Amino acid sequence: MFGICMRYAGNYDDAQDILQDGFLKVFEKIDQFGFKGAFEGWIRKIMVNTALERFRTNYQVININDNLKEVDREISGDFTSDIDARELIRFVQELSPRYRIVFNLYAIEGYSHKEIAEMLGITEGTSKSNLSRARDILQERVNRFYLKSVKSI
Numbered sequence: 485m486f487g488i489c490m491r492y493a494g495n496y497d498d499a500q501d502i503l504q505d506g507f508l509k510v511f512e513k514i515d516q517f518g519f520k521g522a523f524e525g526w527i528r529k530i531m532v533n534t535a536l537e538r539f540r541t542n543y544q545v546i547n548i549n550d551n552l553k554e555v556d557r558e559i560s561g562d563f564t565s566d567i568d569a570r571e572l573i574r575f576v577q578e579l580s581p582r583y584r585i586v587f588n589l590y591a592i593e594g595y596s597h598k599e600i601a602e603m604l605g606i607t608e609g610t611s612k613s614n615l616s617r618a619r620d621i622l623q624e625r626v627n628r629f630y631l632k633s634v635k636s637i
Contacts, residue, residue, distance in 0.1 A: 485531050491588050492535035506534040575625045583618035590615050
C-alpha cells in the first residue's frame, strides 16, 4: 500500500501520512467490508481515496479551456530498460499535484476521464489535457535521463 501512496504523494513524508490516514480509515470501516471482492482491492481503493482527499484539501483544482484538443500520444520504445522503478516513481512524484493525480488515476488505476472528472470536480477535457501534459513532462524527463546515461558511457 505504501507504493500506492508514494505514487500519489509528492514526497516520502506525505506518502507516510496518506498511508497512516488510510489505515485508520480501514480500521474504522472494517465492518463495511462485504467480502464481495478482494480485501487488498478494498484497502487499495481506500488508499487512493485518501490520497485524493488530501489532494482536494491541499490544492485548488483549476479548470482550463475545455476546447483544447487532447493530444493522446503513446510513449513508444522500451525506454524503461535503463531506468529502475525508483527513478520512474521519482519522475511521477515530481509532476505537479494535478498532473500526478490524473496520471495515476488514468494510467495506473485505470479510471476513465469521466470518472476522474467526477472524483476531482473537474471536466473531462481538463482531465484529458492534464494527462497529456503529464505524459509530455514524463517523456521529456525520461529522454533527459536517457541522454545523460548515454553521455556517461
